[in-house]
Amino acid sequence: MVELTLPPDSRVNKNGLVYRAPEGAKKPRTFRIYRFDPDSGENPRVDSYEIDMAACGPMVLDALIKIKNEIDPTLSFRRSCREGICGSCAMNIDGVNTLACTRACEDITGSEVRIYPLPHMPVVKDLVPDLTQFYAQYAAVKPWLETRTPAPPDRERYQSKEDQEKIDRPSACILCACCSTSCPSYWWNSDRYLGPAALLAAYRWIIDSRDESTGERLDALEDPFRLYRCHTIMNCTEACPKDLNPAKAIGEIKKMMVSRQH
Amino acid sequence: MKRAASTPLGRVLGSGAAHSGTQHWWQQRVTAIALTVLTLWFVISLLCLPDLSWSSVHTWLAKPFSALSMSMLVLAACWHSQLGVSVVIEDYVHGAVSKTLALLLSTFAHLAVAGVALLAVLRIAASGN
Ligand code: SF4
Ligand code: SF4
Ligand code: FES
Numbered sequence: 001m002v003e004l005t006l007p008p009d010s011r012v013n014k015n016g017l018v019y020r021a022p023e024g025a026k027k028p029r030t031f032r033i034y035r036f037d038p039d040s041g042e043n044p045r046v047d048s049y050e051i052d053m054a055a056c057g058p059m060v061l062d063a064l065i066k067i068k069n070e071i072d073p074t075l076s077f078r079r080s081c082r083e084g085i086c087g088s089c090a091m092n093i094d095g096v097n098t099l100a101c102t103r104a105c106e107d108i109t110g111s112e113v114r115i116y117p118l119p120h121m122p123v124v125k126d127l128v129p130d131l132t133q134f135y136a137q138y139a140a141v142k143p144w145l146e147t148r149t150p151a152p153p154d155r156e157r158y159q160s161k162e163d164q165e166k167i168d169r170p171s172a173c174i175l176c177a178c179c180s181t182s183c184p185s186y187w188w189n190s191d192r193y194l195g196p197a198a199l200l201a202a203y204r205w206i207i208d209s210r211d212e213s214t215g216e217r218l219d220a221l222e223d224p225f226r227l228y229r230c231h232t233i234m235n236c237t238e239a240c241p242k243d244l245n246p247a248k249a250i251g252e253i254k255k256m257m258v259s260r261q262h
Numbered sequence: 263m264k265r266a267a268s269t270p271l272g273r274v275l276g277s278g279a280a281h282s283g284t285q286h287w288w289q290q291r292v293t294a295i296a297l298t299v300l301t302l303w304f305v306i307s308l309l310c311l312p313d314l315s316w317s318s319v320h321t322w323l324a325k326p327f328s329a330l331s332m333s334m335l336v337l338a339a340c341w342h343s344q345l346g347v348s349v350v351i352e353d354y355v356h357g358a359v360s361k362t363l364a365l366l367l368s369t370f371a372h373l374a375v376a377g378v379a380l381l382a383v384l385r386i387a388a389s390g391n
Contacts, residue, residue, distance in 0.1 A: 002354045136270035188353055192276065220279050224352065228283040231349070257284040 002188050009043060016045035019071050025052035029105065031063055033075065034116040036123050044123070047072075048112075053105065060093055060113065061100035064127075077127040084241060087176035091127050092116040097178035097239045118181040120190075134177050137194050141202035141220070146213035163209035170204035170249060172242055173197065179236035179246050185229040192225035196236035196246035199227065203249035206256070215260075222257055286345060293342035300335040320386060329387035333380055340376035344369060 006012075016035060021028035028050050036044035049067050056066050061079055068075045078088040082101045089100040093115050094108045105113060121129035151157055180186045180195035194202070199221070206217050221227040227250070236246040267273045307328065311318050322328055347368045355361045 002356070132270045133274065136274040139271050140274045185353070191273070194274075219281065222281050222283060223279040224283040224286065226279055228287055229353070254284075254287060258288050261284060261288075 011043055013043050013045035016047035018048045019050060021050035021052055025050070026054035027052060029053050030112045031067065032112050032114045033064075033067075033127070035075070035126050037074075037125060038123075056105075058104050058106065059101055060103045060105055060108075060115070061089055063105060063113070064100060064115075075127075076125045085174060087174035090118055090176035090178050090181075090241075092119055097182045099176060099178070099241045102241060118177055120187040121177075121181055129177075129181075131177055133190060134180060134195070134197065135175075137180075137190075137198040138175060138201055140194065141198050141205070142213075142217070143201045143205060145205070145208065145211055146216075147210065148212050157210045159209055166207050166209075167204050169244060170200055170207075173200055173204075173244055174242060176241065178239045178241055179244075182235040182239040183230075184233060184235065185231060189225060189229050193229035194221075194226050196230070196250065199230070199253065200244065200246040200249045203253055206253065218253070218256060218260065221253060227253060227257075286349075290342065290345045290349075293338050293345065296334070296338040297342055300331060300338055303331055304335055323383070323386050324389065326387065329383050332383045336376060336379040336383065340372050340379075344372040347372070 012034065031049045031051065032046050033049065034044060035047050049071055051063060051066055051071070053063075056063055059082075061082055064075070064077055065079070068077075077091065077100070079101065080086040080088045082089075084099050084102040087099070090097060091100055092098075093100060093103050094110070094113060097118055100115075115127065117123050117127045118129045121131070121134075124130050145157075147157075175197060177197060179200075180190070180197045183196055185193055186195040202217060202221060205211050206214055211217075230247075230250045232247060232251065234247045237244075237248070240246065267276070307322065308314065308319075311322055323332060348365055351361060351364045351368060355364050
């Protein structure tokens, strides 16, 4: 059965450590952050960090870096580009999956900023989820061009501007996993359901005018779980920080499945 | 017997695609449309009756067109519900035995409801004018 409560050793202790703002802070604000250290043998807890926003950059990632540099070096999170292009800093901020580097602290209403790892994933440490299965699902859809016709000897394979535009948006996916980890179907059945990110990637190759494996790609998705666990709940599209539309892509794949039957 | 895969990709690929699901999804859409039309017909027909007494509803339902449409409504509702409930079971019940039992139980329950309802409509139609 689906588990609606956390197992005893994953239950969160809400009364974690509290770090007060420094004397004379001009704009103090509290960040409540999920902490888990697998080596400690302790349950996860939520620590509170009060920081002076007058001496901090505007984004949630700036606050996290400030906390790590100035208050608590044990805080773990992923980040790299700090401009919404690498997808590493995805986390659950104020109840919404998004990128810490593009989410402004100012836009978060309420006095506290609550930060948790992406939902329903195994936690490696603090805000770092284990994305092994998520990446394997991406690999499973063969995210590369497949052709039987050899490439022209003297040039690359051409594609019209219109055909390029079809794959332009889906190609912009940064594999941050905000969408898949916001999808209830993925929470309950990620062992068999590929999830919106992998399906968007599959769609990107299905509609690529240069690809010659459309049929095989559809065959590989035609499954009550791999594709049809999507119940059009639309959380994925809502969550995507790059404004992509995985739900629509999944709908298009389903339409292609039907149209090749009749 | 299912082989336990040892790599993440092996686990995701599992036993491969079942090459089904499209019919199920399509039938769910088609029965949904049928249900919308038939439910509208049902409500409007009842509203057009002089009153909702046993005899006027009985007389109305005994007419061939009403009985036919009512049978289709029963079939569409049961079929749509059977498809929907099986999806819910697959979503939430993960044990191999409990899932199979739940799916069987749901199928039999839906068949029973459809059978009883169809029989009732038939009897009314047969008794009518
Ligand atoms: S539309 Fe599909 S993939 Fe997106 S959140 Fe809903 S069920 Fe998940
Ligand atoms: S579709 Fe959007 S939310 Fe999903 S992985 Fe790609 S960029 Fe992230
Ligand atoms: S740090 Fe690269 S997307 Fe946020």
